[in-house]
Amino acid sequence: MAVAVSGGVDSMVTTLLLKEDEHEVLALHMILRPEDSPEPGEHIVQLAARLSVPLHVVDLRRPFHQQVIKPFLEAYRRGKTPNPCVICNPSIKFTLLQEQAVKLGATTLATGHYVRLLRDESDGSLRLFRGRDRSKDQSYFLYRLDQAQLARTFFPLGNHLKSEVKKLAADAGMQGYFRPESQEICFISDKDYRAFLEQHLGSDLPGPGPVVDLKGRQIGEHGGIHRYTIGQRRGLGIPSSAPYYVIGLEPDTNTIRVGRESDLRRREMLVTDVNWIAASPPTSELQALVQIRSRHRESPALLKPTTGGTLVRFLEPQKAITPGQSAVFYSEDEVLGGGIIEQVLS
Secondary structure (H helix, E strand, C coil), X not given: CEEECCCEHHHHHHHHHHHHCCCCCEEEEEECCCCCCCCCCHHHHHHHHHHCCCEEEEECHHHXXXXXXXXXXXXXXXXXXXXXXXXXXXXXHHHHHHHHHHHCCCCCEECCCCEEEEECCCXXXXXXXXXXXCCCXXXXXXXXXXXXXXXXXXXXXXXXXXXXXXXXHHHCCCHHHCECCCXXXXXXXXXXXXXXXXXHHHHHCCCCEEEXXXXXXXXXXXXXXXXXXXXXXXXXXXXXXXXXXXXXXXXXXXXXXXXXXXXXXXXXXXXXXXXXXXXCCCCCCEXXXXXCCCCCCCEEEEEEEECCEEEEEEEEEEECCCECEEEEEEECCEEEEEEEEEEECC
């Protein structure tokens, strides 16, 4: 069995658990960022040696740039706010890395994601569920996986709490071997996504433009729509007794539309590029729980299939629905599927 190792505690404990279960294990470490060396860092080499597993480094810099970084840049250029992890997982980790695992003789790729995978005995399909540790659940990022990918995947941490994982690492005497967690975009090392966009897109980015209120009156000027996202309050530079928030980004006219906090709440959106994990796409209206950001609490909604995608209408208005982000559909803890928020309708 192959394990995707990043140098963090989760992939390290995943490897430990597999070895305890007497699996023959090999470690795969991805090189993704264009500026990174194709050689493994000393930390990863030491970690593999400590775990007594063979280490294979997989250079995926070129496909990662084509399939993840370029779409990320293009989405921002079009006034969207993308989540690159939901694209990387199905196209890079669970396709290209899985393929490399097979070439090395492994039938399954294990990862340190906090999700659960169960087989439906009635039809044999694989169904994806939130992890037991809801505070670390990563199912939102995996909704684009298909049945073939899930059939070659194992998630050993799905029934573990993060505190249990840390204790397992401590009991194995490996506290000093793993790196601290990061919630940032992995290919933006200095955490400044605006500078990253400007460095890579340069003159392709629109410059300053008008800031208008909901009545269309210009009340300010922005420094480039790529610097803003829905719900943002800071950086608008509009003097007012009550704060303004970004309500909409209009790249065709290079305009930012602003309003008050109450104007951020909307009920209806169009979701496109939808993937259904286990079931066929619904042909009639479906009720589900819908999560619109990785840290958003899911909320009940009605899903209606249309020719242009899936129309989602929440039972209660949601704050800062953001085009480019993913909307993930749940039935209790099960991930039904999801797609990309294309447009906020009302």
